[in-house]
Amino acid sequence: MSRKTSEQRPVFPFTSIVGQEEMCEISLLKLSLILNVIDPKIGGVMIMGDRGTGKSTIVRALVDLLPPIDVVENDQYNSHPYDPELMSDEVLEKLKNNEKINVIQIKTPMVDLPLGATEDRVCGTIDIEKAISEGKKAFEPGLLAQANRGILYVDEVNLLDDHLVDVLLDSAASGWNTVEREGISICHPARFILVGSGNPEEGELRPQLLDRFGMHAQIKTVKEPHLRVKIVQQRELFERNPKEFKAKYKEEQDKLMEKIINARKTLKDxxxxxxxxxxxxxxxxxxxxxxxxxxxxxxxxxxxxxxxxxxxxxxxxxxxxxxxxxxxxxxxxxxxxxxxxxxxxxxxxxxxxxxxx
CATH class of the missing domain: 1.10.8.80 (Magnesium chelatase subunit I, C-Terminal domain)
Known part of the structure; x- marks a missing residue:
């Protein structure tokens, strides 16, 4: 999915999602996502819930709360322009040679990992033919590169191949992705917040993999008729006029974004x-x-x-x-x-x- 496409798609406002009562399942799910945004080292969130409970809606709404990030222009890994730990080898090489790098701001990336994705699509692949013929490391970055410094969302993670889940969790924990093919090795930063969701009726993750997620939120179908009606009405209003609906919640969204930005700054204290x-x-x-x-x-x-x-x-x-x-x-x-x-x-x-x- 291209960055342009994801920006054009209307996103349901995070603050408009009903279930605000303290300690209810939806508010705890929202809290777990916010806490991971404040401190990504918590290790991501696994969301288990019934079909049609709004798991994907809540996750996709989260990205609107994140402030823009500074990146090196034309860099495929969203490299940080000032922190060497978050730079690709190409950017480090430019700095070493005292070359000028241009800095731009982009929306915090959110990448959806499709269920049928291959390991090459996720991790990236090396063009062996080009590497041999031209003597250069020709690397085609994957989804982990796109998700660097953002959010990687895996719907139905419990149906994903265990090996692929292991790769995702390893990258999320280490902050790096290493691809090795035919004696050629490429390493690039891959620091992202991993969010997985799934339906428990379709099977659980293995305990060894489940343990690697920092937090685990559960969400069940709302039973109260008045809340169900409110959710349906909210969705209808949003679909009728997304811009007007989002404008209604802009003040709340801005306040929440400010709280998150401030929390990131004060966390160390x-x-x-x-x-x-x-x-x-x-x-x-x-x-x-x-x-x-x-x-x-x-x-x-x-x-x-x-x-x-x-x-x-x-x-x-x-x-x-x-x-x-x-x-x-x-x-x-x-x-x-x-x-x-x-x-x-x-x-x-x-x-x-x-x-x-």
Whole structure:
């Protein structure tokens, strides 16, 4: 999908999506996306929900909240003009040779990964014939290059080949994509927020892959008739006149964008006390969570929440707000158990913190 096409397509405003009640499924999903935008190192979001619950709509609405980014003109990897860690080899070479680079602003990229995509389409491919005949590394960048410094969205990720999911998660975690073919190796920056969605009826991801997503949000079909009617009406109004509908929510969108920009700036100043970190680890231990990802993601998400709310120190309530999203998918599944994993996380939290919501 070209960048031009994605910019022309009307996008449903993020702030108009109903379900604003505190701690409801939709508001928690929206929160998990916002926290990942504030701190991409949280590790992305996996969204599981019924068909037709607006998973794709919410994700695509997110990109409108992101500020434009500075990139090097005519660079295929959205290279950062000032940060060497986010530059392609070509841009680094130009700087080394004291060549001038032009800087332009573009909308934060959002790339959709189609279900039938091949590894070459995702990672990019090397033109071996050209490399041999001309002696140059002829590389055709893939979707990971397009998504650098933006969002990569994979709908029906649970139907994607496990090997491909592994490649995506590796790149998302390391921030780099390496392609090796016939003795030729290409490496380029690939720092993106990975968002996956799927329908649990069509199968779950393997636990090893699921654990690699930072947060896990669940969304079910709305049952209340008045909310269902409101959702249908909102959608009809948007489809009738997208520009007018978006203009109605412009002020709210701008305020939310400002909050996100400010949170990104203040995130580094947010503090979390050692005893709170110890309690997070105690919860992970009590729940038999494998590895340390759960501990790290929970503390990162809590700090991002504090930055979003323009505060400076993490409280137990902040941890309670995010911990289910961070740990629910890391619990070992017992097919005979009927207790929801989110409920188990909350109970473990209340026991360790002696906390009542």
């Amino acid at each position: 947010v503090k979390i006390k050692y005893e709170l970190l110890e309690k997070i680890s105690q919860i992970c231990s009590d729940l038999n969570v494998d590895g340390l990802r759960g501990d790290m993601v929970t503390s990162r998400a809590a700090k991002a929440l504090v930055a979003f709310e323009n505060r400076q120190e993490v409280t137990p309530k902040d941890i309670f707000t995010v911990i289910t999203l961070c740990l629910r998918h890391r619990l070992r599944k017992d097919p005979l158990e009927s207790i929801d994993s989110g409920f188990k996380v909350q109970e473990a939290f209340k026991k360790v913190f002696s906390f009542n919501n």
